[in-house]
Amino acid sequence: MNQNLYAALRAGFPADLDAVAVETADAPAGQPFAPLLYTWGDLDRASARIANLLEFLELPAQSRIAVQVDKSVENLILYLAVLRSGHVYLPLNNAYQAAEIEYFIGNAEPAVVVCSPKNFGWISKVAFLKGTQHVFTLGEDRSGTLLERAAPHSDEHTVAPRAADDLAAILYTSGTTGRSKGAMLTHGNLLSNAQVLQRYWGWKAGDVLIHALPIFHVHGLFVASHGALLNGSKMIWFSRYEPKATIARMAEATVFMGVPTLYVRMLGESSLNRAACSKMRLFISGSAPLLTETFQAWKERTGHTILERYGMSETVMLTSNPYHPKDGERKGGTVGFALPGVGVRVRDDQGAECPRGEIGGIEVKGPNVFAGYWRMPEKTREEFTSDGWFKTGDVGVIDKTGRVTIVGRSKDLIISGGYNVYPAEIEGVINDMSGVAESAVVGVPHPDFGEAVVAVVIAQPGATLNADSIISTLKARIANFKVPKRVFVQSELPRNAMGKVQKNLLREAHQGLFA
Ligand code: MLC
Numbered sequence: 307m308n309q310n311l312y313a314a315l316r317a318g319f320p321a322d323l324d325a326v327a328v329e330t331a332d333a334p335a336g337q338p339f340a341p342l343l344y345t346w347g348d349l350d351r352a353s354a355r356i357a358n359l360l361e362f363l364e365l366p367a368q369s370r371i372a373v374q375v376d377k378s379v380e381n382l383i384l385y386l387a388v389l390r391s392g393h394v395y396l397p398l399n400n401a402y403q404a405a406e407i408e409y410f411i412g413n414a415e416p417a418v419v420v421c422s423p424k425n426f427g428w429i430s431k432v433a434f435l436k437g438t439q440h441v442f443t444l445g446e447d448r449s450g451t452l453l454e455r456a457a458p459h460s461d462e463h464t465v466a467p468r469a470a471d472d473l474a475a476i477l478y479t480s481g482t483t484g485r486s487k488g489a490m491l492t493h494g495n496l497l498s499n500a501q502v503l504q505r506y507w508g509w510k511a512g513d514v515l516i517h518a519l520p521i522f523h524v525h526g527l528f529v530a531s532h533g534a535l536l537n538g539s540k541m542i543w544f545s546r547y548e549p550k551a552t553i554a555r556m557a558e559a560t561v562f563m564g565v566p567t568l569y570v571r572m573l574g575e576s577s578l579n580r581a582a583c584s585k586m587r588l589f590i591s592g593s594a595p596l597l598t599e600t601f602q603a604w605k606e607r608t609g610h611t612i613l614e615r616y617g618m619s620e621t622v623m624l625t626s627n628p629y630h631p632k633d634g635e636r637k638g639g640t641v642g643f644a645l646p647g648v649g650v651r652v653r654d655d656q657g658a659e660c661p662r663g664e665i666g667g668i669e670v671k672g673p674n675v676f677a678g679y680w681r682m683p684e685k686t687r688e689e690f691t692s693d694g695w696f697k698t699g700d701v702g703v704i705d706k707t708g709r710v711t712i713v714g715r716s717k718d719l720i721i722s723g724g725y726n727v728y729p730a731e732i733e734g735v736i737n738d739m740s741g742v743a744e745s746a747v748v749g750v751p752h753p754d755f756g757e758a759v760v761a762v763v764i765a766q767p768g769a770t771l772n773a774d775s776i777i778s779t780l781k782a783r784i785a786n787f788k789v790p791k792r793v794f795v796q797s798e799l800p801r802n803a804m805g806k807v808q809k810n811l812l813r814e815a816h817q818g819l820f821a
Pocket residue numbers: 519520523524525526546547565567568592593594616617618619722723724725755786787788
């Protein structure tokens with residue numbers, strides 16, 4: 307049987323291909339809003355055209371197709387086209403700046419790059435220099451060369467045969483040291499996880515998903531989109547998140563997925579109440595810790611208990627609070643139980659498995675766990691135990707009933723509004739600025755983003771540094787969500803007897819900055 311993920315998603319489409327699969331809920335930036343309706347047949351035919359274009363280009367097998375565009379339904383269709391053509395989808399956050407893009411393109415060596423028309427000038431230059439043969443454009447408003455070039459191709463296409471362990475996508479995730487690593491996900495990783503979630507979360511006929519997340523990360527691209535596609539469920543499609551408009555569409559929907567910031571922002575709207583959510587059956591949160599106060603406030607305001615789950619780019623979804631009451635209670639502050647087929651264990655520093663109730667490093671195993679980091683066999687080996695479990699870098703505890711609670715991270719990572727920021731990367735960029743001797747980057751509590759990035763910078767002797775100009779220099783060099791919300795220029799960093807920077811003291815000192 308063809309194990310191509312698209313074949314399985316396609317099998318989930320309803321018999322009536324003229325039914326609406328996606329309805330847009332906002333307009334491309336600066337344009338008047340008129341809803342666009344895409345039927346299931348549209349998704350199939352439009353992805354066939356792009357798949358036929360990719361085949362016409364006679365790309366080497368398993369070519370990487372790198373995509374950095376604004377969110378649109380056509381972007382989703384492009385993803386489906388890459389799957390069905392058997393190539394490898396490589397989504398890039400649209401906040402990434404030139405140096406970041408240069409690294410990803412140099413590392414992944416994509417045969418095709420698709421970018422926004424407004425970025426064609428600089429991205430095509432980078433891509434052609436790195437050996438990419440084809441650069442297409444795709445605008446939020448369906449403009450650009452990709453659709454133009456695909457238009458003459460047939461809207462029928464035979465899905466390329468793929469095995470479960472063939473690559474489907476590469477998702478770059480930053481590391482605690484050095485550069486980003488490309489997590490290689492197979493058709494089998496993605497399909498097994500989507501099927502488990504379809505059952506575990508009780509997807510059913512008549513479900514409608516509000517899709518308000520970006521589609522360049524696991525949460526929006528895989529968890530949300532696959533859920534709806536595999537179940538043949540309609541999506542109400544926001545190209546950017548707007549809390550008031552999202553609440554207004556809940557009367558027509560049943561499922562919503564978001565990072566905690568999306569919930570915090572909706573709680574700030576007076577229109578959020580029980581009546582607005584009366585048709586909804588499931589609110590899912592993940593990608594970052596959901597504060598128990600948000601969990602509680604949501605329950606009080608809407609009458610719904612948010613289901614929190616836990617996952618990673620390398621593993622897709624790992625654990626989930628129960629959907630069905632028979633499987634247990636949804637508890638705030640916990641991430642629930644290992645999903646069916648997923649192994650989760652907690653081990654101490656010596657590698658001994660912790661007794662239930664004791665804290666240790668979370669390790670996981672299962673058909674969802676990725677195939678390794680792209681062209682980094684050493685890194686891949688380091689992140690797996692000798693008996694084949696993946697070390698998540700998260701620290702947690704499993705209770706007697708099997709329920710998992712995350713209590714921290716052994717990796718130096720900040721999660722801001724659901725995006726990961728690695729302090730080592732930001733420190734590296736700051737340290738390269740003239741006049742900087744050293745720096746330390748930490749995350750501190752933030753009411754909107756959960757955590758906010760803060761930098762403490764030390765000047766070289768005789769140099770004068772200005773916090774605002776450090777921020778504006780950073781904005782030109784790294785994605786905006788990585789840029790520190792505040793920079794402090796100090797005379798020294800706190801260090802312990804071994805000379806190691808005491809980041810805990812910096813976090814304590816700036817704890818109340820955004821309170
Ligand atoms: C935007 N900004 C952020 C930010 N997002 N700052 C810190 N953290 C963030 N996440 C900043 C911008 O730099 C800008 O600053 C200002 O906020 C406004 O920008 P914006 O683009 O208008 O922001 P907005 O559209 O409001 O975006 C906020 C958001 C977005 C929460 C909607 O960040 C978002 O969609 N987050 C979801 C991320 C996600 O999907 N994560 C899943 C990863 S998968 P300035 O200074 O320029 O004005 C994963 C695995 C798993 O983790 O388990 O799911």
